Amino acid sequence: MKYFKFHSLLLKEGWLSPAYVGVDDKGIIQYLSGNEPQTAEAIEAVNGAAFPGFQNAHSHAFQYSMAGMAEQHEADTSDDFWSWREAMYTCAESFAPEQMEKVATTLYRHLLRNGYTSVTEFHYLHHDEQGKPYNNLAEMGERLIAAAKTAGIKITLVPIFYQKGDFGKEPQPRQRRFISATVDDYFKLLDSSKEAVDHYEYAKLGFGVHSLRTVDAKDIITTYEEGPKELPFHLHAAEQLGEVERCINYLGKRPVEWLLDNLPLDNRFHIVHCTHMTSLETENLARSGANAVLCPGTEGNLGDGIFPLKAFARYGGNWSIGTDSHISLNPLEDLRWLDYAQRLTTHKRNTFADGASVLIEKAFFSGIKAMGSNARDYFAIGHSLDAVVYDITQPLLAQAGMKHLHAAIVYTADTSAVLGTLVNGAWGYKKGWTMIL
């Protein structure tokens, strides 16, 4: 057993302080108490406040290589999501497997530095530069798994079915690396991805389709119905107004409306963005139990719009966060974005009675489901010790006291306050470590 003594550790009912945690050699919590354990073994003292490790429910690792490089806009031209997408296609066109592994390794190390302990990789860059499948269908997925293993982060690989150019349109040549022509082709890719996941003890598998734009409606239904019954199912929906308009023209319904009417939405579904919904869609999606995956840094950067968080929460909606294009890697910044966008549009401060508690709870429990795992508390005996620890000697955290500590972390802290990140009871990042690029 290895023991830690944290200044404080967040549980669902509040702070445990001090908190003694003992883990076995797999990093599974075997001891959790405010009382010092009776042990002759050394106890590592950590003068910090431990949050549960953040769950990154949506990542496209290759896009990290262009984050911050599509920000110069020519005067009198229209730059929006669709022109950004052209830049992203250019990036994807020549991305080699070695590059994928290198970029993803760097990204995942920086995610750990920001307090993420798990990442869900929504992966659609499958084939070679000509658009031909690699000999190993899951070559690129295997690189992502290898990167996660090197960095020491947990990963859920979600190989994505991408079939069309847009609603009813054949793929553009620039999308050739993403394409599986049929459901059977996609299932072969999914089978190979399962083998890739077996290479790393802390890798899991999910499945999904890119969006209503890029897979035939009937094939989306078939993929879900004939796909694995136990895995989380991910897809993008309703990110852009233009997409909503084309969906209405092609399918006769808005994207979320179509999903509600055609798939048995429940808590296995992780629907990314859901930015543009009517009040009725918002209510029905929340009541369905499906999870919205919100990526406020990317959604802000791309000018997508503002998710109706307050209304969604009123109906009990579940949601997680993701870093998507990786323009922002700091989960606290993304949580603040979510809350502040509501405040800016409602002219009220109290999006929630206790915003920090709600933000942490939703992001954690939905995020865990997006990864294909489950948990009953942030930390519990029998679960792995995955945590991000904040330095309570930082002035604003030191003055907050236990009553305001969780809110002071969520609303004021930046990455410099992170003392370290623990994955399976071992430091995946510790302040002062040189980040290897």
Ligand SMILES: [Zn+2]
């Ligand atoms: Zn995405």
